[in-house]
Amino acid sequence: MSIALQLRGIEKRFGATPVLRDVDLAVRAGERHALIGPNGAGKSTLFSLIAGAQRASAGRIELMGEDTTRLSCAALARRGLARSFQTTSVFARLSVLDNMRCAVLASRRGWGGCVDRWIGSRHVDARATQVLEAIGLSAFAEHAAGMLSYAEQRALDLGLALAGGAHTLLLDEPTAGMNRAESARAIELIRSVSAGKTLLIIEHDMDAVFSLADRVSVLVQGRVIATGTPEAIRADAAVREAYLGSGVGQ
Ligand SMILES: Nc1ncnc2c1ncn2[C@@H]1O[C@H](COP(=O)(O)OP(=O)(O)OP(=O)(O)O)[C@@H](O)[C@H]1O
Ligand SMILES: [Mg+2]
Incomplete structure (x- = not known):
């Protein structure tokens, strides 16, 4: 199975403050991959690095097998x-x-x-x-x-x-601020427009994540602590401890 987006050893510091630490992530071509994690975990910062809006302090980013670590937003947009x-x-x-x-x-x-x-x-x-x-x-x-x-x-x-x-979409909290009905409609829209594309989506609504995503990665304090199917993530003790909390996603 081919990989659309590959991150290896990504680090990001703002001054002395580490925000992303040794992030490895592989998003398969055509999959819907959700990135979840608490506020301030570094999710939007990771998107900025992938999209070329900010530079990683260390590590490598590949889009469709090409090293895009140092490309600009415009160059990445042209690559899809x-x-x-x-x-x-x-x-x-x-x-x-x-x-x-x-x-x-x-x-x-x-x-x-x-x-x-x-x-x-x-x-x-x-x-x-x-x-x-x-x-x-x-x-x-x-x-x-x-x-x-x-x-x-x-x-x-x-x-x-x-x-x-574009063949690869990064969506940062597309349902933020919506009520449940609006959020459900938005997720259906995302499902239909992302068909045949690669989707990496940051989302806090766990119902949306578990219904939409093929796989989920969990970012906590700048580290990916787990990647797996929604079922595996839901059952992961470390994830429950760090993020989901008891009762969430059951
Ligand atoms: N330009 C910046 N300069 C300094 N610190 C920053 C900068 N951008 C983000 N940060 C810090 O990096 C950390 C991660 O922020 P980020 O916005 O990536 O988190 P997030 O996971 O998207 O959170 P949320 O769920 O609230 O959107 C936060 O502590 C934030 O204050
Ligand atoms: Mg964010």
Whole structure:
């Protein structure tokens, strides 16, 4: 089975403070892999390193077998990696469709020099419309994104990450701040749009994690303390002690 994303010996320090310590992680191509752990464990920092937004202090990152440890966000995006953030990041005053057009434009190679050619292009519009359809927001295409409900804005956020056709998705707490019904719908959406892709998802909602993930890794104080199937993680004594607590996930 091929590995989409491989981390070896990842360390990250902010000044003298170690935040990630000797992190090894292998995400298989096409799997849905959840990263869980307490607040401050280093989950979002790990995403920043994978996505090229920050540099690891030590260690190696490979995407589809290529050493990407020192690549920029833009270079990683061109190689098919997309990331959504813990907080919603849509352009509130732009229409939903224009938000999507921006994301499609930004994902086009060499767009900087010939943006005029792309703006209004049928290819950009077709792709933007296709992604809106996939995330269920077609009916809101002409609405200002800021007028959408919170859950809809998170769906749009997901669509922005998908716009460039990435094969590997990093989603940071996509259901944060949602009620149970919204969260369940968001997880179904993620399940459908991630079909055939590799997904690494940070998620606190254990029902969501255990229903969505093929495998789960647990990060505690900057270390991966366990990786396994949802069933194995649920039954792991060290994980229960460090994170799940008694009664959670039963
Ligand atoms: N730029 C930075 N400079 C200094 N410390 C940082 C920086 N970014 C994160 N940290 C620290 O690193 C630790 C890990 O933070 P991180 O945001 O990665 O945790 P997390 O697991 O995503 O937590 P949460 O579940 O709350 O989102 C925290 O103690 C945080 O304060
Ligand atoms: Mg975080």
